[in-house]
Amino acid sequence: MKIGFIGLGNMGAPMAKNLAEAGHEVAGFDTAGVSVEGVTQAAAMEDAVRGCEVVVTMLPNGAIVRTVHAAIIAAADPETLIIDCSTIDVESARAVHDMAGEKGLMSLDAPVSGGTGGAAAGTLTFMVGGSEAAFAKGRPLFEIMGAKAVHCGEAGAGQAAKICNNMILGISMIGVCEAFHLADKLGLDRQAMFDVASTSSGSCWSLNTYCPAPGVGPESPADRGYRPGFAAELMLKDLDLSQTAAETNGAATELGRHARDVYKAFVEGGGKGKDFSAILEKLSAG
DSSP: OEEEOOOOOOHHHHHHHHHTTOOOEEEOOOOOOOOOSSSEOOOSHHHHHHHOOOEOOOOOOOOHHHHHHHHHHHHHOOEEEEEEEEEHHHHHHHHHHHHHTTTOEEEEEEEEESSHHHHHHTTTEEEEEEEEHHHHHHHHHHHHEEEEEEEETTTTHHHHHHHHHHHHHHHHHHHHHHHHHHHHTTTOHHHHHHHTTTTTTOOOOHHTTSSSSTSSSSOOOGGGGGGOBHHHHHHHHHHHHHHHHHHTTTTOOOHHHHHHHHHHHHHIIIITTTTTGGGGHHHHOO
16 A cells, blocks of 8 residues: 555654554654555655545644644545544544544544554554444555554544543553562561462562562563653553543543542652653652
Protein backbone atom coordinates (compact mmCIF):
# COMPACT_ATOMS: atom_id res chain seq x y z
CA MET A 1 0.00 0.00 0.00
CA LYS A 2 0.88 3.65 -0.30
CA ILE A 3 0.66 5.01 3.24
CA GLY A 4 0.90 8.49 4.72
CA PHE A 5 2.07 8.71 8.33
CA ILE A 6 1.55 11.94 10.29
CA GLY A 7 3.34 12.30 13.63
CA LEU A 8 6.79 10.72 13.82
CA GLY A 9 7.49 10.98 17.53
CA ASN A 10 8.67 8.28 19.94
CA MET A 11 5.78 6.02 18.97
CA GLY A 12 5.03 7.07 15.41
CA ALA A 13 8.58 6.80 14.08
CA PRO A 14 9.10 3.09 14.83
CA MET A 15 5.55 2.29 13.69
CA ALA A 16 6.17 4.00 10.34
CA LYS A 17 9.55 2.28 10.04
CA ASN A 18 7.96 -1.14 10.55
CA LEU A 19 5.43 -0.44 7.79
CA ALA A 20 8.22 0.58 5.42
CA GLU A 21 10.32 -2.46 6.29
CA ALA A 22 7.32 -4.66 5.48
CA GLY A 23 7.41 -3.35 1.91
CA HIS A 24 4.83 -0.57 2.00
CA GLU A 25 5.53 2.81 0.40
CA VAL A 26 5.42 5.21 3.36
CA ALA A 27 5.56 9.01 3.24
CA GLY A 28 5.91 10.69 6.63
CA PHE A 29 5.42 14.17 8.02
CA ASP A 30 6.17 15.66 11.41
CA THR A 31 6.22 19.32 12.40
CA ALA A 32 9.66 18.74 13.97
CA GLY A 33 11.07 17.63 10.60
CA VAL A 34 11.83 14.12 11.85
CA SER A 35 13.30 11.66 9.34
CA VAL A 36 12.82 7.91 9.62
CA GLU A 37 14.82 5.22 7.86
CA GLY A 38 12.88 3.87 4.88
CA VAL A 39 10.20 6.57 5.10
CA THR A 40 10.05 9.36 2.52
CA GLN A 41 10.07 12.71 4.30
CA ALA A 42 7.27 14.91 2.97
CA ALA A 43 7.73 18.67 2.82
CA ALA A 44 4.14 19.30 3.87
CA MET A 45 1.43 17.25 5.50
CA GLU A 46 -0.74 17.35 2.40
CA ASP A 47 2.14 15.88 0.37
CA ALA A 48 2.20 12.88 2.70
CA VAL A 49 -1.55 12.37 2.28
CA ARG A 50 -2.28 12.76 -1.44
CA GLY A 51 -2.52 9.54 -3.41
CA CYS A 52 -2.46 7.32 -0.30
CA GLU A 53 -4.69 4.33 0.35
CA VAL A 54 -4.23 4.73 4.10
CA VAL A 55 -3.24 7.64 6.34
CA VAL A 56 -2.08 6.89 9.90
CA THR A 57 -1.77 9.55 12.60
CA MET A 58 -0.06 9.46 16.00
CA LEU A 59 -0.61 12.83 17.70
CA PRO A 60 -0.52 14.35 21.21
CA ASN A 61 -4.12 15.29 22.00
CA GLY A 62 -7.68 15.63 20.78
CA ALA A 63 -7.46 19.27 19.73
CA ILE A 64 -4.48 18.57 17.48
CA VAL A 65 -6.16 15.46 16.08
CA ARG A 66 -9.23 17.48 15.12
CA THR A 67 -7.13 20.15 13.38
CA VAL A 68 -4.85 17.70 11.58
CA HIS A 69 -7.70 15.46 10.48
CA ALA A 70 -9.56 18.40 8.98
CA ALA A 71 -6.52 19.03 6.78
CA ILE A 72 -6.05 15.33 5.98
CA ILE A 73 -9.69 14.88 4.97
CA ALA A 74 -9.49 17.91 2.68
CA ALA A 75 -6.38 16.53 0.92
CA ALA A 76 -7.16 12.80 0.90
CA ASP A 77 -8.19 10.85 -2.18
CA PRO A 78 -11.58 9.12 -2.27
CA GLU A 79 -11.56 5.65 -0.67
CA THR A 80 -8.72 6.62 1.69
CA LEU A 81 -8.80 4.93 5.10
CA ILE A 82 -7.77 7.19 7.99
CA ILE A 83 -6.43 5.50 11.12
CA ASP A 84 -5.81 7.58 14.24
CA CYS A 85 -3.55 5.82 16.75
CA SER A 86 -3.41 8.75 19.18
CA THR A 87 -4.84 8.44 22.68
CA ILE A 88 -7.50 11.14 22.92
CA ASP A 89 -10.95 11.82 24.38
CA VAL A 90 -13.88 9.81 23.05
CA GLU A 91 -15.74 12.94 21.92
CA SER A 92 -12.86 14.07 19.68
CA ALA A 93 -12.53 10.56 18.26
CA ARG A 94 -16.21 10.50 17.33
CA ALA A 95 -15.96 14.02 15.89
CA VAL A 96 -13.17 13.07 13.46
CA HIS A 97 -15.10 9.93 12.45
CA ASP A 98 -18.02 12.22 11.59
CA MET A 99 -15.73 14.55 9.62
CA ALA A 100 -14.39 11.64 7.59
CA GLY A 101 -17.84 10.19 7.04
CA GLU A 102 -19.13 13.47 5.64
CA LYS A 103 -16.49 13.16 2.90
CA GLY A 104 -17.22 9.47 2.30
CA LEU A 105 -13.94 8.31 3.87
CA MET A 106 -13.55 5.30 6.14
CA SER A 107 -11.92 5.90 9.52
CA LEU A 108 -10.75 4.07 12.62
CA ASP A 109 -9.77 5.17 16.11
CA ALA A 110 -7.01 2.75 17.07
CA PRO A 111 -5.07 3.73 20.20
CA VAL A 112 -2.29 1.40 21.25
CA SER A 113 -0.86 -0.30 24.29
CA GLY A 114 2.73 -1.47 24.55
CA GLY A 115 4.83 1.68 24.81
CA THR A 116 7.92 2.57 22.82
CA GLY A 117 9.34 -0.93 23.18
CA GLY A 118 6.23 -2.43 21.62
CA ALA A 119 6.26 0.16 18.84
CA ALA A 120 9.86 -0.72 17.95
CA ALA A 121 9.32 -4.48 18.20
CA GLY A 122 6.00 -4.46 16.36
CA THR A 123 4.20 -6.01 19.32
CA LEU A 124 1.62 -3.32 20.10
CA THR A 125 -2.00 -4.06 20.95
CA PHE A 126 -4.52 -1.96 18.99
CA MET A 127 -7.95 -1.17 20.44
CA VAL A 128 -10.04 -0.27 17.42
CA GLY A 129 -13.30 1.58 16.88
CA GLY A 130 -15.06 1.95 13.53
CA SER A 131 -16.92 -0.06 10.94
CA GLU A 132 -16.23 -3.73 10.17
CA ALA A 133 -15.23 -2.78 6.62
CA ALA A 134 -12.73 -0.18 7.80
CA PHE A 135 -11.28 -2.63 10.33
CA ALA A 136 -10.88 -5.30 7.65
CA LYS A 137 -8.93 -2.86 5.47
CA GLY A 138 -6.71 -1.74 8.34
CA ARG A 139 -6.07 -5.17 9.85
CA PRO A 140 -3.03 -6.05 7.65
CA LEU A 141 -1.28 -2.91 8.88
CA PHE A 142 -2.13 -3.63 12.50
CA GLU A 143 -0.59 -7.07 12.04
CA ILE A 144 2.69 -5.41 10.96
CA MET A 145 2.78 -2.79 13.70
CA GLY A 146 1.43 -4.97 16.48
CA ALA A 147 0.78 -8.42 17.86
CA LYS A 148 -2.95 -8.00 18.42
CA ALA A 149 -5.83 -5.84 17.18
CA VAL A 150 -9.23 -5.97 18.86
CA HIS A 151 -12.27 -4.52 17.10
CA CYS A 152 -14.05 -2.98 20.09
CA GLY A 153 -17.09 -1.56 18.30
CA GLU A 154 -18.19 1.53 16.42
CA ALA A 155 -16.68 5.03 16.38
CA GLY A 156 -14.93 5.92 19.63
CA ALA A 157 -14.95 2.40 21.05
CA GLY A 158 -11.19 2.05 20.69
CA GLN A 159 -10.58 5.18 22.74
CA ALA A 160 -13.11 4.04 25.34
CA ALA A 161 -11.28 0.72 25.71
CA LYS A 162 -7.90 2.45 25.97
CA ILE A 163 -8.84 4.84 28.76
CA CYS A 164 -10.61 2.09 30.73
CA ASN A 165 -7.60 -0.20 30.37
CA ASN A 166 -5.14 2.47 31.44
CA MET A 167 -7.27 3.45 34.41
CA ILE A 168 -6.84 -0.14 35.58
CA LEU A 169 -3.11 0.09 34.90
CA GLY A 170 -2.65 3.33 36.84
CA ILE A 171 -4.60 2.02 39.83
CA SER A 172 -2.79 -1.32 39.85
CA MET A 173 0.68 0.22 39.59
CA ILE A 174 0.03 2.45 42.59
CA GLY A 175 -1.20 -0.59 44.51
CA VAL A 176 1.92 -2.61 43.66
CA CYS A 177 4.22 0.28 44.61
CA GLU A 178 2.43 0.80 47.92
CA ALA A 179 2.64 -2.95 48.66
CA PHE A 180 6.43 -2.95 48.08
CA HIS A 181 6.73 0.18 50.23
CA LEU A 182 4.82 -1.47 53.06
CA ALA A 183 6.91 -4.64 52.65
CA ASP A 184 10.05 -2.52 53.05
CA LYS A 185 8.69 -0.98 56.25
CA LEU A 186 7.88 -4.43 57.60
CA GLY A 187 11.34 -5.79 56.79
CA LEU A 188 10.06 -8.18 54.13
CA ASP A 189 12.57 -8.97 51.38
CA ARG A 190 11.43 -7.58 48.02
CA GLN A 191 12.22 -10.81 46.19
CA ALA A 192 10.14 -12.78 48.69
CA MET A 193 7.32 -10.28 48.27
CA PHE A 194 7.48 -10.73 44.49
CA ASP A 195 7.67 -14.52 44.67
CA VAL A 196 4.53 -14.67 46.81
CA ALA A 197 2.39 -11.98 45.21
CA SER A 198 3.25 -12.83 41.59
CA THR A 199 1.96 -16.38 42.05
CA SER A 200 -1.04 -15.68 44.27
CA SER A 201 -4.01 -13.34 44.49
CA GLY A 202 -1.86 -10.20 44.14
CA SER A 203 -0.74 -11.25 40.66
CA CYS A 204 -1.17 -8.57 37.97
CA TRP A 205 0.66 -7.13 34.95
CA SER A 206 2.08 -4.21 36.96
CA LEU A 207 3.81 -6.74 39.21
CA ASN A 208 4.55 -9.78 37.05
CA THR A 209 5.66 -8.07 33.83
CA TYR A 210 6.54 -4.49 34.80
CA CYS A 211 7.70 -4.82 38.40
CA PRO A 212 8.53 -1.37 39.86
CA ALA A 213 11.20 -2.77 42.22
CA PRO A 214 14.73 -2.78 40.71
CA GLY A 215 16.33 -6.20 40.42
CA VAL A 216 13.08 -8.06 40.99
CA GLY A 217 11.16 -9.91 38.29
CA PRO A 218 11.70 -9.47 34.54
CA GLU A 219 13.76 -6.49 33.40
CA SER A 220 11.73 -3.28 33.49
CA PRO A 221 12.31 0.49 33.56
CA ALA A 222 13.02 0.16 37.29
CA ASP A 223 16.26 -1.57 36.29
CA ARG A 224 17.23 1.35 34.07
CA GLY A 225 16.87 4.17 36.56
CA TYR A 226 13.15 4.51 35.74
CA ARG A 227 13.81 5.82 32.26
CA PRO A 228 10.43 5.50 30.52
CA GLY A 229 8.89 2.92 29.01
CA PHE A 230 5.71 4.78 29.68
CA ALA A 231 6.27 8.22 31.14
CA ALA A 232 4.39 9.33 34.24
CA GLU A 233 3.00 12.38 32.43
CA LEU A 234 1.47 10.09 29.78
CA MET A 235 -0.20 8.04 32.49
CA LEU A 236 -1.51 11.29 33.97
CA LYS A 237 -2.89 12.25 30.55
CA ASP A 238 -4.75 8.94 30.26
CA LEU A 239 -6.11 9.17 33.80
CA ASP A 240 -7.28 12.73 33.09
CA LEU A 241 -9.11 11.36 30.04
CA SER A 242 -10.71 8.61 32.11
CA GLN A 243 -11.94 11.07 34.72
CA THR A 244 -13.29 13.50 32.15
CA ALA A 245 -15.21 10.62 30.59
CA ALA A 246 -16.41 9.45 34.01
CA GLU A 247 -17.68 12.91 34.93
CA THR A 248 -19.35 13.40 31.54
CA ASN A 249 -21.13 10.06 31.70
CA GLY A 250 -21.92 9.88 35.40
CA ALA A 251 -19.64 6.93 36.20
CA ALA A 252 -18.40 6.39 39.76
CA THR A 253 -14.61 5.90 39.55
CA GLU A 254 -13.29 6.74 43.02
CA LEU A 255 -10.03 4.81 42.64
CA GLY A 256 -9.54 6.21 39.15
CA ARG A 257 -9.85 9.73 40.52
CA HIS A 258 -7.45 8.98 43.35
CA ALA A 259 -4.92 7.50 40.92
CA ARG A 260 -5.18 10.63 38.79
CA ASP A 261 -4.49 12.78 41.85
CA VAL A 262 -1.49 10.64 42.85
CA TYR A 263 0.07 10.92 39.39
CA LYS A 264 -0.69 14.64 39.20
CA ALA A 265 1.20 15.22 42.46
CA PHE A 266 4.02 12.96 41.28
CA VAL A 267 4.47 14.69 37.91
CA GLU A 268 4.28 18.17 39.41
CA GLY A 269 6.66 17.15 42.20
CA GLY A 270 9.55 16.14 39.95
CA GLY A 271 8.35 12.91 38.37
CA LYS A 272 7.97 14.30 34.86
CA GLY A 273 10.22 12.37 32.46
CA LYS A 274 10.36 9.30 34.70
CA ASP A 275 8.56 6.04 34.14
CA PHE A 276 5.12 5.73 35.70
CA SER A 277 6.44 2.91 37.92
CA ALA A 278 8.77 5.39 39.67
CA ILE A 279 5.97 5.95 42.20
CA LEU A 280 7.88 3.33 44.25
CA GLU A 281 11.04 5.42 44.16
CA LYS A 282 9.06 8.42 45.46
CA LEU A 283 7.50 6.40 48.27
CA SER A 284 10.88 4.93 49.23
CA ALA A 285 12.42 8.40 49.39
CA GLY A 286 9.75 9.45 51.87
